[in-house]
Amino acid sequence: MPTHTRDKLLDVAEELFAAKGISGTSLRVLTKTAGTNLAAVHYHFGSKDGLVDAVFERRATALNRDRLADLARIEATCEGDTPPVEDILRAFIAPGARMLDELKDRRALIVRLRCRVEAEAPAVVEALVRRHFGVTCARFLEALQRAMPELGKELVAERFRYSLATLSLTFSETFDLDTIPGHPPTGSHDALRAERLIDFLAAGLRAGPDTPRRPSA
Amino acid sequence: MPTHTRDKLLDVAEELFAAKGISGTSLRVLTKTAGTNLAAVHYHFGSKDGLVDAVFERRATALNRDRLADLARIEATCEGDTPPVEDILRAFIAPGARMLDELKDRRALIVRLRCRVEAEAPAVVEALVRRHFGVTCARFLEALQRAMPELGKELVAERFRYSLATLSLTFSETFDLDTIPGHPPTGSHDALRAERLIDFLAAGLRAGPDTPRRPSA
């Protein structure tokens, strides 16, 4: 295989970036782990930034495709009407959860990468996140705004932002480890966790001022 | 003032850590911004890690104190009964939002730091977040579990985790800038945004399988 080294670099980079962050991963340990050397990175990707972008793009492309396809399908199902919020959320969340379950052996994924990127330099966030996810997120935002016209576009946008924040951190490893001592991550099956997350987010997105203060008690 | 340099270092460090992350901030630019030099850091804090911990602790101490005080107060108000979910959330969220508004001129805060830390090395997360916020989070989790016994402790714990994730990223600068192109951050007043966040999270925390699929349409 001519580009075997290239793929190996992508795999190892994805894994290490997700685990230790981008700036926390040096090309030295990266290439040593991949069984190659520094020069290979610069030959195949031009620079570390080039490698970062390639790693990100490989998953983002597939993820965006699946998300938009799922959304289009459910929108086609309910002719003329808008799909329920849960279904829109599922179209956004499920493809990532599916990926997580499929790639479970290698502990690397764009879903975790998305969280990792948060703390990189603003330029990196701008270049990667907005570029790779901007249009898809805008598309889903529209769908949600159409599904809840009574809330107003601004409020839905703000709540969608909250949802994205939750999603970003939920599937990261580090967040599960901390903050609540003694309470390990609940389910190993990410697809199941996704359903519980959808319940949580859908209720939050739909929240109205008329929410009952005490449910049943 | 004898320890003027020390305070200056803490202020500048907090600001830069929140803006560029910990590993993204070098002691060189940090000390130059503070108008001092490398040696001062090691004299006052022993190492960069020592500085990080001091920066974190200064805000965490005050934040935990305020959060627990607010919670104790609202629990005292409703004798014997459990306070509503919104009030518990407000006791957790409002102190941070207050801090943000008060320290607005300097754009630094533990609330943003909390997000920044996410992508640092796991050791940093473990050392800082769990240590500084562990007991307080556990205390609030108990309160929420008492407020919603019908949901079961595990589900409440999982949803509280979602809430913490949302809170962590919501007040970060970077997250607002990306992901949804063309939609700048909504309100400048963080206390107001906190109330909207409370609505969102409370509805999510309380979500039941009986949530209506379409609210009013």
Place this chain on the structure above:
DNA sequence: GTCTATAACGGGATAGAC
């Protein structure tokens, strides 16, 4: 308590052989 100067190290990028 604060400084300058420097040590000791690790980072990404590159040249050039093969």
Place this chain on the structure above:
DNA sequence: GTCTATCCCGTTATAGAC
């Protein structure tokens, strides 16, 4: 397409004068 060797820079940490 892959390697070794090296360059150059920025990093933290430290020594020692004041």
